[in-house]
Amino acid sequence: MKLKPTTTFLIALVFVAAGIAATIATGLWQTESDKTPRKLDLAAVETAVTAGGGTADGDATAVQYDPADIRGSYSFGEISTLYGVPLSDLARAFGLSEAEAGDFQAKALESRYPDAAEELGTASIRMFVAYYLGLPYTPTEETWLPRTAVEVLTASGRMTAQQAAYASAHAIP
Amino acid sequence: MRTGKKRNPSFRTGVQIGVFALVMILALVKWLKDIGVTIPLLPEISLHAICPFGGVVTVYELLATGSFLPKLHSAAFILMALGLVVALFFGPLFCGYACPLGSYQEWIGKLGRKLFPKRYGKLIPPGLDRALRYLRYVVLAMVVYQTAVIGKLVFQEVDPYYALFNFMTGEVALSAFAVLFGVTVLSLFVERPWCKYFCPYGALLGLFNLIRIFPVRRKASTCIHCKKCDKACPMQIEVSTSGAVRDHQCISCYRCVSGNACPVDDTVTISSVKEAETHEA
Ligand code: SF4
Ligand code: SF4
DSSP states (O other): OEEOHHHHHHHHHHHHHHHHHHHHHTTOOOSSOOSOOOBOOHHHHHHHHHHTTOOOOSOTTSOOBOGGGOOTTOBHHHHHHHHOOOHHHHHHHTTOOHHHHTTOBGGGHHHHSTTOSSOOSHHHHHHHHHHHHTOOOOOSSOOOEEHHHHHHHHHHTOOOHHHHHHHHHTEEO | OBOOOOOHHHHHHHHHHHHHHHHHHHHHHHHHHHTTOOOTTSOOOOGGGGOHHHHHHTHHHHHHHSSOOTTOOHHHHHHHHHHHHHHHHHSSHIIIIIOHHHHHHHHHHHHHHHHOTTTTTOSSOHHHHHHHTTHHHHHHHHHHHHHHHHOSOGGGGTOHHHHHHHTTSSOSOHHHHHHHHHHHHHHTTSSSHIIIIIOHHHHHHHHGGGTOSSOEEEOTTTOOOOOHHHHHOTTOOOGGGOSBOOOTTOOOOOOSSBTTTBOBTTTEEEEOHHHHHTTOO
């Protein structure tokens, strides 16, 4: 069978359009996050935390999302709801008022601290949430926190000794 | 029978301009939304969400963790799957007709042809050019491996496509701007340099040229050996000596076919295996 270039293109276009329409109709097509982060295996987490000298006071059957899966598009309000960190603590940690924190997106943090000596961004929020909840967390790159965040973490009292040392060594005034 | 018709390049140019404009509009709408300006009726879609190459790099993450890489969504995966089926039939039609970065390089190339008519197409020695054309498979392997290991979109740091459409967002790494600049300068002397040497998505789609159901085919019995098809090919493939074009670099632009570059009717065509077997010399 022979085809003309235009026919070839139109067949491909119709095929792709039909594919998109079918996946929209069946609910498979998504162009934005459904705001459901990855879940953590809590039983494994409790073992790791206890071994690391931390306090595992969670319920091993409850749902705990993985702080490492916090996306730049999440607002502080969503992070608070999904991860159970009070919005007031998130706001205080990152120098925001509680009123503005609700809609503040994680990816906007960097522009909030343009003059910081080190980069503060979504990775800082991931680490903060993990340390706040006393969950194990391995930063994929060197990660920094505002000093206010370290103060909130210290007050929360759930960090392991190792996490506390990392946090205080990575605090930016 | 000879024909002087040249309809399809303009149809293709129209498609290229349309897709480029659409992607630019989507990028602008998203950026305006991010800075607090909402444009009514226009959807707010991130470019990551609709980039089929994003679907490729998230395959490992999807298999390993059941979720997409950050910034990617099912749409990218679906577009990747649809694109691969299209490539199985028609090869890298996405590159020839839709990819805005490919179109951008072509347009810069037109300028280069005018500014540097003596140097255009002669910058890179043929031997080196042949070897460099395999570099994009190395890039593909590196991007997929790195993304799987690190679990985030590492390619964004050097992606000229991302830099081209997100330059206003402040999210583009300096390295991506540098690559875009390099590609732009090189495009003044070499046709589609990014596609030929570096593009990981073009590398993947290009492999389908080896098995595509509708390749470009030349009928030797009516070919007059004028080599106009060769001259028209942006990837410098020798169509005039091929039976079926199975070159991994073909981008399905169809510039070479009868009615476009080939002046003889029904000589360079897009046809399935069965049809062509009766024609090939
Ligand atoms: S090779 Fe890459 S840059 Fe070139 S057209 Fe194809 S996808 Fe676009
Ligand atoms: S062989 Fe023909 S269709 Fe393939 S890239 Fe060259 S001109 Fe385009």
